[in-house]
Amino acid sequence: MTTKQKLRQAVDSLYSLGIAETSTYTSLLLDCVRANDAVQAKRLQSHMDLHSFQPNDAFLHNRLLHLFTKTGRVSDAHQLFDKMPHRDVFSWNAMLSAYAKSGNFGKLREVFDGMGIRDSVSYNTAISGFVGGGCCVEALKVFGRMRRGGVRPTEYTYVGVLNACSQLLDLRRGREIHGQIVVGAASSGLIGNVFVYNALIDLYVKCGDVDRARWVFDRMVGKNVVSWNSMISGYLRNGQSGKCLDLFHQMQAYGVGPDLVTMSSVLGAYFQMGLVEEATRTFRGMKERDGVCWTTMIVGYSQNKREENALLLFQEMLSENIRPDNYTISSLVSVCARLAISDYGKVVHCKAIQIGIEDDVAVSTALVDMYSKLGEITDASTLFKTMPVRNVISWNAMIIGYAQNGRDEDALVLYRKMLEENFKPDNITFVGLLSACSHLGLIDEGRRYFSSISELHGLRPTLDHYACMINLYGRSGHMKEAVDVIKVMPDKPNQLIWSTLLSVSRINKEIDHAEVAAKNLFELDPQNAEPYVMLSNMYAAAGRWTDVASMRSLMKDRNIQKSAAYSWIQDDNEVHKFISDDRTHPQSEEIYRELNRLIKRMQEAGFTSDSKLVLHDVGEEEKVKSVCYHSEKLALAFALNRKPESAMPIRILKNIRVCADCHKFMKFVSKVMRRHIILRDSSLFHHFMDGQCSCNDFW
Template sequence: MTKKSIGLVLHSLVKPSNILTTSLASSLHTTTIYDHINRASTLSNKIPTPNLYFYTKMIAGYTQNYQLFDALKLFDKMPVKDIVAWNLMIKGCFDCGNLGMGLKLFNEMPERSVVSWTTTMNGLFKFGKVEEAESLFSGMPIRDVAAWNSMIYGYFGHGRVHDAVRLFERMPERNVISWTSMISGLDQHQRSDDALSVFRKMVALGIETTSSTYSSVLTACARLQALKSGVQVHAKIVKFGYLYDVYITASLITFYANCKLMEESCQVFNEKPLVNVVVWTSLLTGYSLNDKHEDALSVFQDMVRTGIIPNQSTFTSALNSCCEIEAADMGKIIHGTSVKVGLDVDVFVGNTLITFYCGCGNISEGIHILRGIKERNIVSWNSIIVGCAQHGCGRWALAFFCQMLRSVVTPDDITFTGLLSACSHSGLLEKGRHFFEYLDQCKYIEVKMEHYACMVDILSRGGKLKEAVGLVKSMPMKANISIWLSILNGCRMHSNLEVAENVAGNIFEIDPRCTGAYVCLSNIYALDGRWSEVARIRGEMKRKGSMKQPGCSWVTQKGVRHTFVSGDKSHPLREKIYEKLDWLREKLKAVGYVPHGNLALHDVEDEQKEVILSQHSERLAICFALITSPVGSSTITVMKNLRVCSDCHSAMKLIAKIVEREIVLRDSSRFHHFRDGFCSCGDYW
């Protein structure tokens, strides 16, 4: 409707003789629909005799802008209140977060319509008052199909799937919304097969379908990867003319992407003459689901170039792709775009930014993002706590946990996994015990395998190896290999061969070819100088076909990943890399560095051991970064697939001091930040 037609509608609702009221009415309504509520309020004060329509419009404007006090004040001033005004005011209370006032008004209503009851029932569901909503529904004098639909929707929204199904079966009358709600609700609760059964029954009964129905059905087909059913639905969509609905297009793209058919997803996208942000985001997310993250980021760039403004889901999917391929530079560009459109403070985008920066080695920026989020939720706090754990900032994690509690956010199982992991990486043994004991006694959180794994790791790293074995034996579930490997790694750290051999035996009972156990046990023997045992272990590995995973490290520059393995001489810049390696070796000797020869894990001469250690993959990656970036430039970030050895760890601290740059190394255990001769882990990892 145009501004002119709005003015004409309002003109017909006021007294023709009141020219002042008529002209102001047009301005009032126009400003209200454009959310200029303050301007509208000023204009309304100049209207001599406002009618019922004006009051309801102003109340709607106030509540839409969360100005509940002003809405209630105006409602009290109304000389006559019809049932529409009452219903609007009750809904406004619920929308503004005031359940008590909404219920009070409902109880005070002189007469109620079915809309009044349904609105109040929806309000109760919004605030999690499921039993109260049930009671209200039972007490309704008249129930129309909309009331039944709202009840079903509310049940699904609170995980009461059985109750929703039972109520649907009892419905005296159903419409297309009833059927679509069932399909969508069942699918959202991992009952996609049942959702498709409901759709087939709906079609058999001749119920007319809508675009929303087909969108929900396609979502269920996508979840099940039910290609045949989805293709049949696609044919019906073409037949009934829904193909150009943007949500149908988006659902089709997602469906084919889930079925690993990105060519078909692209075809659907290209056949759409006008695409909006929802369709673009579906294509981007489809590429991400198929691990084609470079293509996903290309879609994001094309989208922005086309002039489409990304939404929350777009930024979340694009940043997740950046996390997967460690595209830090592209992630920063996407972050900049989110700032331009004002979504950097949005909780969903902000949470993803926290995960992105923490995953790319920049914990400080992750913390900065958290502080900028307007309304933090449980995911916000969990993301930063887990991020601190990854970076070994245990005390920071505890500090954020305290802030979380002060914000009246209830911790969940992920929170405690993050806290226990933070204690493990920071050597906070007693704190870890405290959290685990609290969790074990907590009634609303189930203690999971992840929690036991973290506690076992805390005990193992802290040298409490026998206690760790005892905890594993007391677990209500069977321990997996990962938990036993944590104890074996603790045996390596504390040179406890006796426990190591027993633990290795438990691992080989589960998996006789477990490479990690063979390698860790071999390392323990080598550290003890028992080379005959090392040879025996290696021979056993060879006989059983258990191959050690080769260590590799990589640096990403300008979107290109440069990967290195130990002693690698395949890189185009190998001559300059090894020149820099020799230069570093001399500099390290000058500052008193002595190689840890026993860590070469080969029975060879000391000079050979020094060469082997100096050519570990992470050192080659650092040399590459040094020769390809200006002196004094930004932080060097290196990723490694295995745990960094203690010799390289010692060398990294000195290299960071020699080149006067921070070096961030992420190994299989955690992030290490090397600066000025020190590491953030405090030599505990």
């Protein structure tokens, strides 16, 4: 028979006999404590209560109280605590610890305030409990009471309050506490204390004062790997990857062996400097790799435009049974959104569900963003509505997703719901709102939203917001107001402002304003081909061939290369890329045959090519021919040839803005062929259905 079975039998016997002697209760309670059996201890206490018997033994009560708190029976502990005839500081501290661990900070505060006598353990327990629960202001208040009460802080006190300052990013208060540590260091033995100094380094790093963090680091006594890691990661966090790697080499020279935390920072530093091959070589050379290191590699590949490497590494990670975390999944979802890889994105989503992190706010927000960027706005909306927790980033993802996919009225409705649920909008929220107003031509409403940025929400309008207003006015044909926005801006116009003015000038065929915008863009970014090409296109559309020739000559003199326009489409986990009039695709013959058949059928339905879009001074027949084989048309023909009867939408991506002829062609195909076509260009999503486009022909 086990000890716990014997205890249960003894307590059962006690219940059958009735009240027992004090010594019997005491002996059995001590047996429960020694056996760590809170269940039988509670039964004994209930039996004692039944017979109105309470032993007058503070030591026994404290042992029993400790048993209840240690086993998580906080309610039982408090019941005992309330009945205790004598409470000492140990009793109070036990209850403080119980409420700190259980996260009941209201009770923690109540017990702390009710204490008659407090020692350093009392203060430290309260401080660590409040900090662990994010109640850092409360923790600092306790620290203030500790100093006023004349209780000497220990290293645990200082670690706790410095962590509170770190969480609050309160550098001023943190430096005050650092000063107190220095003043009392000689008598307290805290000079160079590893734990306190690590907390100081963490404070200064998080508050961006890396030089002060290094000053503390250089004065530490008996540095360990945690100390080195704090400083190395501090450099990385503040974008000083060179110093991060220098300190890593210094660490090795001192004979301190790096751990996995060190190596994840080192990998991150390589990626931050763009040294992808060095990071890969280091990762492959590691004998041991944890999930953090794998995630660092995946994120690093993603940030350095090595998306394919990120996806392949994720597959390898899973094959080695390394569990991805929410950061890994969020990063991969973002990769799938950027590449518009629908099938793989859904695989990652399934993996998030499988490992139980699909409800994590970062993961679910990334998924909303991904489905929006895949053009699957209904799926994005459904996912958003089922999110158990949302933050402002989640609301922004959905608002912008609606605006990008032609659901502009839904974006405005969602914003009003966001305010109803007491979420405070930020600058990104208003970019989505103003974009929606621009698509709908809601000038008055756009003005009100713009004014509310500062007047209602206390934010400062950014250049992004001014660009949205220029776009709103320009797309609605109010070019004077668009130009006036630039004149009254408090900040100097940047590339975005001039690019937006150039874009709306193109829409309104306002060559004079376009020339002003292009001239400024030539100065801000001389090697960017886009303004040269756009202005040249406007000259060509107006028949100003001499100006077209001058612009091309200028580009040649400045050695400016125009980026090739291309489209791509995913089919069975394979990406197919197309360039206008290109015949290098393995299925080129079938693609052109299908496209020619498609063009003929659309012409029979009333489609005519827009030869005015041809930007060369050539004959009419050659102009028409040159627009027939644009990259997005080739991608469309490929998709229809591969799956002619599919009910699934056709998804095409293009690296530049879709031309008006292809836009018109897609509308005809969507109606005649009864297919849903989703085209994502550099501007926004175009959902073509039944002869209409979600952009209302205004992009």
